[in-house]
Amino acid sequence: xxxxxxxxxxxxxxxxxxxxxELAAEAKGRxxxxxxxGQPDIETPKAFxxxxxxxxxxxxxxxAAPGVSEFLTAVQGYYANxxxxxxxxxxxxxxxxxxxxQMALTCxxxxxxxxxxxEPFYPNYNTFVSVTGGVIRPIPTTPEEGYRYADRARxxxxxxxxxxxxxxxxxxNPTGVVLSPEEMRLMADIAKEHGLFLISDEVYREFVYGxxxxxxxxxxxxxxxxxxxxxxxxxxxxxxxxRVGILVSRNRELMAQALKICQGRLCAATLDQLGAAxxxxxxxxxxxxxxxxxxxxxxxxxxxxSQIPGVVCECPKGAFYLMAKLPVDDTDKFQTWLLEEFxxxxxxVMFAPGEGFYGTPGKGRDEVRLAYILKxxxxxxxxxxxxxxxxxxxxxxx
Amino acid sequence: xxxxxxxxxxxxxxxxxxxxxELAAEAKGRxxxxxxxGQPDIETPKAFxxxxxxxxxxxxxxxAAPGVSEFLTAVQGYYANxxxxxxxxxxxxxxxxxxxxQMALTCxxxxxxxxxxxEPFYPNYNTFVSVTGGVIRPIPTTPEEGYRYADRARxxxxxxxxxxxxxxxxxxNPTGVVLSPEEMRLMADIAKEHGLFLISDEVYREFVYGxxxxxxxxxxxxxxxxxxxxxxxxxxxxxxxxRVGILVSRNRELMAQALKICQGRLCAATLDQLGAAxxxxxxxxxxxxxxxxxxxxxxxxxxxxSQIPGVVCECPKGAFYLMAKLPVDDTDKFQTWLLEEFxxxxxxVMFAPGEGFYGTPGKGRDEVRLAYILKxxxxxxxxxxxxxxxxxxxxxxx
Numbered sequence: 001x002x003x004x005x006x007x008x009x010x011x012x013x014x015x016x017x018x019x020x021x022e023l024a025a026e027a028k029g030r031x032x033x034x035x036x037x038g039q040p041d042i043e044t045p046k047a048f049x050x051x052x053x054x055x056x057x058x059x060x061x062x063x064a065a066p067g068v069s070e071f072l073t074a075v076q077g078y079y080a081n082x083x084x085x086x087x088x089x090x091x092x093x094x095x096x097x098x099x100x101x102q103m104a105l106t107c108x109x110x111x112x113x114x115x116x117x118x119e120p121f122y123p124n125y126n127t128f129v130s131v132t133g134g135v136i137r138p139i140p141t142t143p144e145e146g147y148r149y150a151d152r153a154r155x156x157x158x159x160x161x162x163x164x165x166x167x168x169x170x171x172x173n174p175t176g177v178v179l180s181p182e183e184m185r186l187m188a189d190i191a192k193e194h195g196l197f198l199i200s201d202e203v204y205r206e207f208v209y210g211x212x213x214x215x216x217x218x219x220x221x222x223x224x225x226x227x228x229x230x231x232x233x234x235x236x237x238x239x240x241x242x243r244v245g246i247l248v249s250r251n252r253e254l255m256a257q258a259l260k261i262c263q264g265r266l267c268a269a270t271l272d273q274l275g276a277a278x279x280x281x282x283x284x285x286x287x288x289x290x291x292x293x294x295x296x297x298x299x300x301x302x303x304x305x306s307q308i309p310g311v312v313c314e315c316p317k318g319a320f321y322l323m324a325k326l327p328v329d330d331t332d333k334f335q336t337w338l339l340e341e342f343x344x345x346x347x348x349v350m351f352a353p354g355e356g357f358y359g360t361p362g363k364g365r366d367e368v369r370l371a372y373i374l375k376x377x378x379x380x381x382x383x384x385x386x387x388x389x390x391x392x393x394x395x396x397x398x
Numbered sequence: 399x400x401x402x403x404x405x406x407x408x409x410x411x412x413x414x415x416x417x418x419x420e421l422a423a424e425a426k427g428r429x430x431x432x433x434x435x436g437q438p439d440i441e442t443p444k445a446f447x448x449x450x451x452x453x454x455x456x457x458x459x460x461x462a463a464p465g466v467s468e469f470l471t472a473v474q475g476y477y478a479n480x481x482x483x484x485x486x487x488x489x490x491x492x493x494x495x496x497x498x499x500q501m502a503l504t505c506x507x508x509x510x511x512x513x514x515x516x517e518p519f520y521p522n523y524n525t526f527v528s529v530t531g532g533v534i535r536p537i538p539t540t541p542e543e544g545y546r547y548a549d550r551a552r553x554x555x556x557x558x559x560x561x562x563x564x565x566x567x568x569x570x571n572p573t574g575v576v577l578s579p580e581e582m583r584l585m586a587d588i589a590k591e592h593g594l595f596l597i598s599d600e601v602y603r604e605f606v607y608g609x610x611x612x613x614x615x616x617x618x619x620x621x622x623x624x625x626x627x628x629x630x631x632x633x634x635x636x637x638x639x640x641r642v643g644i645l646v647s648r649n650r651e652l653m654a655q656a657l658k659i660c661q662g663r664l665c666a667a668t669l670d671q672l673g674a675a676x677x678x679x680x681x682x683x684x685x686x687x688x689x690x691x692x693x694x695x696x697x698x699x700x701x702x703x704s705q706i707p708g709v710v711c712e713c714p715k716g717a718f719y720l721m722a723k724l725p726v727d728d729t730d731k732f733q734t735w736l737l738e739e740f741x742x743x744x745x746x747v748m749f750a751p752g753e754g755f756y757g758t759p760g761k762g763r764d765e766v767r768l769a770y771i772l773k774x775x776x777x778x779x780x781x782x783x784x785x786x787x788x789x790x791x792x793x794x795x796x
Contacts, residue, residue, distance in 0.1 A: 001595065001623060002562070003655050004508045004530070010658040013463075043456040052669065053451050058441040060639040065411075095493045095641070098663040106529050110402045111509055127662030131504050132402070133531065164400070197399065225399060241458040241668030243493070257401050260408040264525030265496040269667045270639030271450065 009130040014123055014356030021339035022350065030343055033382035035370040036350040038173065038321070042238040042290055051278035052271050063267040066259065067093030071273040074280035075231075075246055084218050092247040092258060093268040093276075097203045097232035100247035102128050104199050104228045105165075107257040109134030114162040115199075118149035120323055120357030120364055122173050122201075137163070138359035143325040143367060146314030147175040150183035155190055165197035166190070170217075171204040174357050174369035175323045176298075176316020178208055184215060188223040196226065197254075203232040203245075204319040206287050209295040212317075224250035235320075237279040238290075244268060244276040294320050297372040297379055304383020308390060323354065323369050326390060331355070331368045334393055341396075344388045347381070407528040412521055412754030419737035420748065428741055431780035433768040434748040436571065436719070440636040440688055449676035450669050461665040464657065465491030469671040472678035473629075473644055482616050490645040490656060491666040491674075495601045495630035498645035500526050502597050502626045503563075505655040507532030512560040513597075516547035518721055518755030518762055520571050520599075535561070536757035541723040541765060544712030545573040548581035553588055563595035564588070568615075569602040572755050572767035573721045574696075574714020576606050582613060586621040594624065595652075601630040601643075602717040604685050607693040610715075622648035633718075635677040636688075642666060642674040692718050695770040695777055702781020706788060721752065721767050724788060729753070729766045732791055739794075742786045745779070 015036060025032060066072070072088045079086050094100040109115060111133035117125060119138035129136050137158050141147040149155070155166070168187060171178045179187065191198035200217035208214070217227045231246040233239050245268075249255055298315070301322060305311050310327025328334045331353040338348050354367025372379055413434060423430060464470070470486045477484050492498040507513060509531035515523060517536035527534050535556050539545040547553070553564070566585060569576045577585065589596035598615035606612070615625045629644040631637050643666075647653055696713075699720060703709050708725025726732045729751040736746050752765025770777055 001593065001649065001651065003505055003651070004511075006508065006530075007505045007655045007658060010655075010662070012658055013661045016661070039457075039459050041457060044458040048458065049453070055447070059437075059439065060442040060446065060637045061437050062638045095497070095667070096664060099493075102663070107401055107405045110404065111531065113402075124662045124664075127658055131659070132404075133509065195399065239458045240460045241665070243665065243667040251399065253399070253401070257405045257408075260405065260410055260525055261529070263411045263414070264408070264522045265500070266494060266522075267639070267641065269493070269641040269670050272667050272670065 006131050006133055010127045015352060018335060018339065018350065021336055025339045025348060029346065031347040033347065033349040033374065033378060033385060035372070035374070035382055036352045038371050038373065039240060040235065040238045040320070040373050041375070042293070044239045045237055045279055045282045045286060047278040047281055048237065048239055048242070048275040051275045055271055055274060060270060063270040063273060065262040065267055067091065067268065068270060068273040068277065070277040074277040078280050079216070079218065079248070082214055082216060082219070084216060086218070086248065086250070089255060090248055090250050092255070092262055093273050094245040094247050095268050096234060096243040097201065097230045097245035098124070098128070100230045100232070100245045101199070101201065103247055103258045103261050104230065105129060105132050105134065106261060107254055108164050108197050112162060113164045114160070115164060116155065116158055116166045117359070118168060119359050120147065120174050120354060120367070121359070122169060123356045125167065136359045140360065143312045143323065147172070147177050147323060149177070150179055150186050152186065152190060159194050159196070163194070163196060165199055167199040167201065169201040171207055171318025173204065173319050174321045174352070176319045176321050178212065178317035181215065184217060185220070188217060188220045188227065191226040192223050197228055198223065198226045199228045199230060201230040203230065203235050206236055206291065207294055207320055208318040209291065209298060210317050218248055218250070226251070228254060233276045233279055237282070239276070239279065242272040242276060244272050294372065296376055297374070298322070300376045300379045301370060301372045301383060304380060304387070308387045320373055321369055321371050323357070323367055325367050328366060328390060328393055330365050332365070337393055338389050342389050342392060344385045347385050349382050349385045349389065404529050404531055408525045413750060416733060416737065416748065419734055423737045423746060427744065429745040431745065431747045431772065431776060431783060433770070433772070433780060434750045436769050436771065437638060438633065438636045438718070438771050439773070440691070442637045443635055443677055443680045443684060445676040445679055446635070446637055446640070446673040449673045453669055453672060458668060461668040461671060463660040463665055465489065465666065466668060466671040466675065468675040472675040476678050477614070477616065477646070480612055480614060480617070482614060484616070484646065484648070487653060488646055488648050490653070490660055491671050492643040492645050493666050494632060494641040495599065495628045495643035496522070496526070498628045498630070498643045499597070499599065501645055501656045501659050502628065503527060503530050503532065504659060505652055506562050506595050510560060511562045512558070513562060514553065514556055514564045515757070516566060517757050518545070518572050518752060518765070519757070520567060521754045523565065534757045538758065541710045541721065545570070545575050545721060547575070548577055548584050550584065550588060557592050557594070561592070561594060563597055565597040565599065567599040569605055569716025571602065571717050572719045572750070574717045574719050576610065576715035579613065582615060583618070586615060586618045586625065589624040590621050595626055596621065596624045597626045597628060599628040601628065601633050604634055604689065605692055605718055606716040607689065607696060608715055616646055616648070624649070626652060631674045631677055635680070637674070637677065640670040640674060642670050692770065694774055695772070696720070698774045698777045699768060699770045699781060702778060702785070706785045718770050719767055720770070721755070721765055723765050726764060726788060726791055728763050730763070735791055736787050740787050740790060742783045745783050747780050747783045747787065
């Protein structure tokens with residue numbers, strides 16, 4: 001049986017191959033510090049569960065295709081607080097940020113169309129772009145420059161007649177890069193000048209550690225036709241399993257096209273949308289506390305990394321990831337070795353090897369992504385284990 | 399800004415254009431009998447809400463990409479009761495049957511590939527196929543023959559070098575056609591002989607009214623490589639808003655390809671999957687009661703239709719829809735007129751005009767789909783209103 005060329009261009013999660021080694025390490029009694037995944041350990045605010053429990057309708061019916069009105073109203077109010085006026089028709093509820101992104105890409109990309117994405121990037125972008133038949137053209141960055149990409153001279157030479165869009169993650173996964181106001185403006189300008197869509201994945205918006213005001217590409221009125229925002233409650237409220245995302249655009253025709261997909265798949269989950277709507281009522285205290293917690297974790301991580309000779313890592317400004325260059329030959333091999341051969345007092349560590357985050361073959365081989373989603377004490381110890389691991393790996397006999 | 403050719407080939411729901419007329423009729427105080435939508439009025443079993451309320455984890459985390467194990471186990475047990483042995487890896491939890499179908503089509507269809515679908519068919523199939531770049535080649539049927547399509551002489555001439563799959567809905571939406579065991583075997587044979595995937599949308603499996611044993615294309619061991627089943631809890635347990643569907647196939651490579659998409663979109667909603675798992679524990683009494691209720695409703699509908707001169711409608715054997723040819727020139731115009739001009743004791747009726755269910759231009763113009771999802775007394779009255787409407791429409795002065 002033959003499969004589509006599109007699906008054959010997609011790949012399984014690059015993390016998946018470590019599962020057998022992970023299970024084997026656990027079977028040997030190893031404790032593993034998991035810095036490889038982006039599942040926050042922060043409690044989901046009770047408001048979600050309360051709303052779900054209070055649902056009284058005898059029939060769990062379809063929601064309206066664009067979303068439950070309580071949820072759309074909540075999202076509208078949230079953006080109004082950021083100083084961004086949206087009509088409810090500028091907002092669709094989706095099955096996670098993933099579906100919002102899939103919808104946007106389906107509306108925009110035809111077979112062979114190109115989309116610029118700064119690399120390293122979230123590996124699932126590969127899947128979402130490939131199934132449309134589109135092609136990712138990476139905007140190159142380096143660890144030495146802190147993975148910054150908002151640079152006209154770097155981006156414009158990559159634009160050609162096939163380019164349809166630019167996709168950025170801001171704050172960045174995997175890099176933690178946060179665009180400055182000037183850099184945001186520049187990205188919007190480039191999109192406008194070249195007639196491109198600017199898809200801005202802003203699911204980590206609240207996770208900024210330099211006191212920056214919360215920002216969105218949707219704030220540029222003059223680029224309203226270009227900007228498409230992908231948003232989600234998953235990280236904002238630590239409610240990843242709810243699968244409630246948001247597609248936001250003031251481009252009316254884009255929303256009219258996307259509505260065809262919304263109607264086709266009928267709706268996002270009704271109860272989860274009601275729970276999500278309630279989450280938008282949590283106060284700013286919630287965000288301050290969460291932000292401070294991650295801020296401390298980031299600093300703990302950076303402190304640990306700074307003790308390891310040869311590591312290149314500029315302090316990330318947002319999200320809860322950092323990307324670092326390690327003084328090892330190949331982080332993929334290093335990860336396997338850490339699980340198979342290494343232990344430090346019975347403990348080892350997992351990260352996400354860097355290569356899977358790059359579109360350019362061969363890049364990122366000595367880099368890793370670390371998710372700082374553990375408590376501080378655990379993170380401190382994980383960094384110690386990592387340091388000992390690097391030392392032992394580099395002095396092993398081959 | 400330019401949009402993809404794929405999305406431009408998709409259409410908004412054909413029902414959507416009646417909304418302004420519907421609202422205007424309601425504003426005039428008209429009571430409308432809604433036979434136009436497939437939202438059941440049956441109560442969702444309490445087990446769903448109980449499971450959701452009993453969730454105790456402090457963090458609503460991502461589920462595993464293929465599904466929550468409680469849910470996969472429940473589905474596996476359900477199929478075992480049908481005599482079909484599935485591995486858990488043959489089952490993925492999806493965001494409704496819609497996502498299961500989208501996954502299957504994405505894995506199979508490239509730009510220009512063809513898929514055979516008996517017409518009339520569920521209009522959202524248009525969207526799901528179009529976004530892959532594929533093309534629907536309709537298998538023609540007629541109201542006079544009860545919309546039956548399982549006929550080698552009718553299907554084989556449509557197969558060419560671009561054909562990749564056959565998609566059937568069994569029991570059928572919009573026609574209510576239920577394949578006999580021999581017809582199911584024939585469809586599987588045709589798929590096998592021509593090396594095609596047979597995608598079988600079986601979300602109405604329980605809704606059969608002739609005492610037939612529950613059936614699935616997954617029962618044919620010799621066609622395990624060809625068969626892909628799309629399933630869902632939406633209709634089975636009247637839980638449409640949960641958006642929990644199921645992709646089933648014993649074609650290992652198909653499931654390996656689809657896993658790329660599962661991982662890309664992370665997971666289906668965690669809580670809803672737990673609720674869905676609990677639903678599989680409701681006893682057979684539940685299904686008997688629901689089946690009897692719809693059986694009575696179908697008979698009420700058919701009785702009403704049989705009183706209307708000129709209607710062509712063979713009694714449907716399953717699902718909760720019927721497709722009928724009405725003695726009017728154009729059911730689209732007739733629907734508009736029913737909402738704008740007509741009333742019978744202050745009441746009118748809505749159905750789904752037939753044209754939107756056809757792939758062949760111009761077909762179905764004198765047909766309608768009726769969803770018998772109202773209580774018997776309401777259905778009886780709705781049929782009366784329809785009969786009076788047809789009479790008045792055909793004797794109006796133009």
